Amino acid sequence: MQLLKDRIRKDGKIKAGNVLKVDSFLNHQMDIDLFQEIGKEFKRRFAGLQINKILTIEASGIGIACVVAQSFGVPVVFAKKTKTKNIAGDVYTTSVESFTHGRVYDIIVSREFLGAGDKVLLIDDFLANGKALEGLARLVWASGAELAGAGIVIEKGFQVGGQMIRSQGILLESLAIVERMDEETGTIVFRGDEE
């Protein structure tokens, strides 16, 4: 998605440790006009799939998911992160390992809001190691719902998440895949744009 790649090149900041900071438009301050264009693009890429629900994860996925949902005309459910093992039987739960924060947390979704008959699109802002997205997929499968696919705004193509998710047969669409980036020169190369 050219509009998004241009925006990442213009406003993204490359930091040490392969960190790409896009908090001026994606995950702290949020450019809602851009989110609407992202919604239209996901609708185009997942056309005809009869999606009836979008599932995301708190916190930064929620805003994108809610704007994208308007292009699909469906409700959004967000998985909650919790550090305390939820023992109530009324939720689906799975463990997710966070590389960023070096810990394991549980994510939960109420059984009321996901189940057989649902056709679910996963939406998130970033895909790096893929652990969060994989956790969301497990929640969908545990609920008996059908997983239509996963839509990601920015995939770090040099990390394992994309390959891991695709190897599980999940239809993954990432609007911008960063192949490599250079902190010193500030250059970003996207997949498909290599010369």
Add this chain to the structure above:
Amino acid sequence: MQLLKDRIRKDGKIKAGNVLKVDSFLNHQMDIDLFQEIGKEFKRRFAGLQINKILTIEASGIGIACVVAQSFGVPVVFAKKTKTKNIAGDVYTTSVESFTHGRVYDIIVSREFLGAGDKVLLIDDFLANGKALEGLARLVWASGAELAGAGIVIEKGFQVGGQMIRSQGILLESLAIVERMDEETGTIVFRGDEE
């Protein structure tokens, strides 16, 4: 807002301890069509105020804020909750006491995204004790931005938050104010609807 009150009466669940569960449409599963109507209503109530930014707080405020922002044509910034004192000088930060979770946490907003010249509308899903909303207001004032007002979806009128916020001169608009509710009969009385 009648549509919202009707929805709360239809799908809200009253639990022990004056808990109103609205997670089927507001803060776990999210009805985006309803959020769009909420956006139009806030736009009507805060018309002519030249708002150029919406500020909310993770997690459940983000979805509403992003859809509401479309009615205003402005970006959203969300304050992040953190348990570790952020010592970097590039953020505004304040402490918030959570009654629900019985602890104090810090909320932060990057200085890049809030400052003099901004005219800010606060948006959140719930107002009860008002500590989170008061914290957001302090961040706005600390930044030198102007606080245009605060839009709340559901205010618990029997708790102190609404009075506390209004007494500080903040223009507060709550779309549904629950005056009292009865767990046994399942009845909810909204402010303005008392006979």
